[in-house]
Amino acid sequence: MSARIFQRPKNAMQSGRGHTDEWVLEFQSNEPRKADPLMGWAGSGDTQSQVRLTFPTLDAARAYADKNGIAATYIPTPPKTLKLQAYADNFR
Template sequence: MTTARIYQRPKNAMQSGRARTDNWVLEFAPSEAKKADPLTGWAGSGDTRDQVRIGFPTQEAAVAYAEREGLAFTLFPAPERKLKLQAYADNFR
């Protein structure tokens, strides 16, 4: 049986924006291990589902797709956002 994981994209640590963090992603679990190519040394496998990532606007849409396609899935909830409220004047205490 094909397994997948459903998660919400985390915020990019290199940028301050939150673009595309409200989208949900479904990606397939690898069915075989990667192995080094003898000629180039690059890691690869015959499993092409590893390259597929499907985006959804909501968690419910992603779960509905997985159930409709008969995929066993693991749902990773989005981490709660913690706001660090501080004032500029706090730098000079």
């Protein structure tokens, strides 16, 4: 069983930064997805891929993975960059 640990990025549709300080442990699917013959939806029999656990710190997420024997890979958070703009720059 393998998983990945990452920090959620800021939602592009909103200006708030809610839940971006939490660390997420998400299990990776062991089965490929296949189309349902009746509805055409993609799905699989692997229910572990639906599990998503949140932790307050990276150390807590790593400790949980080590305690339960989960091979977790850490995905570092990209640095946050601000793009400073001025309205007057539109008329240069």
